[in-house]
Amino acid sequence: MTETGLPILLPFALIIVLIFMRSTVSSRWTGIVGALLNMIVAVYLFLQLRHDDVLVLQVGGWEAPYGITLALDYLSALMLLVTALIVLVIAIYAFRFIGDRPGYSKFHVFFFSLTMGVNGAFITGDVFNFYVWLEVILLSSFVLITMGAKKDQLEGGIKYMTLNLIASLLFLAGIGLLYGKTGTLNMAHLARILINDQQSILMNTSAMMFFVALGIKAAVFPLFFWLPASYHTPNITVTSLFAGLLTKVGVYALIRFFTLFFVQDVYFWHNLLLIIAGLTMVIGGMAATIYFETRRILSYHIISQIGYMIMGLGIYTPLAIAGSIFFMIHNIIAKTNTFLVMGIVSKIKGTFYLKDIGGLYKERPFIAILFIIPAFALAGIPPLSGFFGKFILIKAGIEDKHYIVTAVAVLTSLLTLYSMIKIWNEAFLKKQPESTHLPSKVKLKISEVLPSVILALASVLLGLLAAPFFEWTLAAANQLMDPNVYIEAVLNKIE
């Protein structure tokens, strides 16, 4: 199916158009139109999955395991959909928040190369190809962080780049070991070889390399330091984009690899995952409480929430994996939205520091509502999306008798709630401190508020329509727990 390549080809074509484009106005419009097209592609591919279990494209006609395979199952399709939503929203948001700022003239080129990287990582069926997409993501995100060339941006960018390069190095080393031991890098072929292999405990070295590398990418507990060091420096548009997509690629890969072919030593790996998950939740949540800069608080929250996704993988039942996927999608939407709202707040008040902000609830009740929806969704208050995500995970945890990590998950919700209430109290309820200079009366444009409205609606809908949506994530989880469908589709399909 040639269409399977579209999530990569479309951003690629957009990059070309944008390179030749001179005026920033037309590239902003191209950005929005391109993001819409990307959305259409994602929806189309998702609908195609009603006919086939897995969409497979053997690139260049070289059959697996010799060529590069693109394979799209339910998990990939769901991730493509939510990525397309975020890309669309950010394209609209960038219309004014990037605008024609100096230094940002090529923003859209790198925006779409990041999109291409993320899409590619979600649909590839080859471990080495996945590494290539990781590099595409890394390079474009580095450029996006340092755009504007301020001192702290360069500092954050270098920390980000260094730690992520270490991750890439480890990942590459893991690939080398894996290839040495099995002679293949096609994910389905790896799975087929490793299922029948009695010696597969030898895989633990590669699995550990992959785990550390992807752990850095996903920002889990002892490896997350690049994230809070860099996320508060770039333009808020870029931070929102990263908050939604970057770490989730790591989580996606962990879910994919540890359900498809690293399944030999389940007892060890899944206990490790659970311990890491618990620590990530608590440490991220606690670190968030000591900051008073909104972007930093929210950055630590990203880390805390990654813990929940890893927890679902650690429990390793269909229900738990479905919970992980549900939670990941909810989190991408809600987390990006909190950053978007903080961008709007900083535009009104001219700062990200909570001490200097106040009185927004009286001044702009609409913005307050826009903030309270994703914030409550993150804290897990019904009927918003986060409640169901956490509910599924906790139910799966209790069913499978993982009481400690489940208790930690419940308690971390309180930490999340505390931080959200802190932002709410400081920015919205308390009176505006008098000492600060406010920008003169700011009038908000539609393109600034619309993205946040779309995501808030998505959060509410995800909560209200949780049942049908849960069916999809459960279908994805069932597919992951039964790798044979994927393996058969990739290895035996003759076009």
Add this chain to the structure above:
Amino acid sequence: MNSVILQLAAKYLRILFLSFALIALVRGHNFPGGGFIGGLLAALYIVYDSLAFTTQQIKKELIVRPEHYIGSGLVCVLLSFLPSVLSGSPLMQGKWLSLDIPLIGVTKLGTPLLFDVGVFLTVMGVTLLFLFTLSTKK
């Protein structure tokens, strides 16, 4: 630097560098070489020129801006996908055309060559962009 010998040498070496680059590009499908190496060799001639002359002069001599080299390279890559898509084969499958050119003989032209031309232009553009960015004072 302003050396007459270097400037004169640069003029003649230009032809040598460029023809090597093109040879590397064309033979690349079956032998060592290819778009990446060809692109680097082609960029080398401009690096050499920029040592002999000034970067400003070189910028004027180049017909298009480095970014546009990258852009047109990517266009070539995208175009090389078209034959496979239009003929209904899997994406990126190589399509070949046999041409009987007088004096040279039967030549096979294929989409991999177009892809390589794309790589050539992109690598050349990127190298030039590095060069110009690093040699411009701010």
